[in-house]
Amino acid sequence: AQTVTQSQPEMSVQEAETVTLSCTYDTSESNYYLFWYKQPPSRQMILVIRQEAYKQQNATENRFSVNFQKAAKSFSLKISDSQLGDTAMYFCALISNFGNEKLTFGTGTRLTIIP
Amino acid sequence: EAQVTQNPRYLITVTGKKLTVTCSQNMNHEYMSWYRQDPGLGLRQIYYSMNVEVTDKGDVPEGYKVSRKEKRNFPLILESPSPNQTSLYFCASRSTGGGSRVLFFGEGSRLTVL
Numbered sequence: 726a727q728t729v730t731q732s733q734p735e736m737s738v739q740e741a742e743t744v745t746l747s748c749t750y751d752t753s754e755s756n757y758y759l760f761w762y763k764q765p766p767s768r769q770m771i772l773v774i775r776q777e778a779y780k781q782q783n784a785t786e787n788r789f790s791v792n793f794q795k796a797a798k799s800f801s802l803k804i805s806d807s808q809l810g811d812t813a814m815y816f817c818a819l820i821s822n823f824g825n826e827k828l829t830f831g832t833g834t835r836l837t838i839i840p
Numbered sequence: 841e842a843q844v845t846q847n848p849r850y851l852i853t854v855t856g857k858k859l860t861v862t863c864s865q866n867m868n869h870e871y872m873s874w875y876r877q878d879p880g881l882g883l884r885q886i887y888y889s890m891n892v893e894v895t896d897k898g899d900v901p902e903g904y905k906v907s908r909k910e911k912r913n914f915p916l917i918l919e920s921p922s923p924n925q926t927s928l929y930f931c932a933s934r935s936t937g938g939g940s941r942v943l944f945f946g947e948g949s950r951l952t953v954l
């Protein structure tokens with residue numbers, strides 16, 4: 726079985742500051758993929774960033790980067806120079822069982838950027 | 841434009857009245873899946889399909905049915921809806937070829953069962 730845990734239900738940060746969202750996971754597989762999805766008030770699920778477990782280098786996408794600690798099974802998301810448009814629910818997700826290709830989600834972190 | 845389209849986006853219905861939420865994708869994806877989103881629980885998989893005529897249960901399949909007669913369509917059927925099926929539903933798809941494993945989501949369907 727695979728599990729994803731997000732221990733921060735809500736966070737807030739001032740605009741232009743940096744914020745880090747935590748995620749831990751568990752899987753018995755050696756090959757897997759990790760994702761962060763953003764869900765703004767429009768409810769659309771938007772891919773923010775993706776990490777392949779066999780790649781040691783942390784993924785980055787503009788202001789978004791991850792800290793992937795494979796041994797600790799940790800996958801945190803860092804948002805730099807936060808903007809009002811970053812206000813959203815953020816979900817961490819894992820796929821490791823390639824038999825059913827299931828993406829398992831955490832419970833989400835609601836992030837509010839304060840002007 | 842590549843997209844996953846769900847209908848209806850909003851629906852209020854009553855207990856026991858059968859309904860279908862349609863899902864269609866135009867990306868020729870083999871894999872399609874339905875999730876429900878509830879506060880504090882994240883997204884949970886209801887059913888998935890690896891290809892035409894191949895479907896299987898996810899984590900919360902009770903009260904739902906699906907079919908995959910065509911590659912592009914994957915409807916979710918609630919034969920006798922109950923209030924505990926009030927939720928936000930997402931259809932998603934992706935290709936099983938290549939290594940990206942990125943799931944593309946529809947815009948969601950908000951269902952209320954009275």
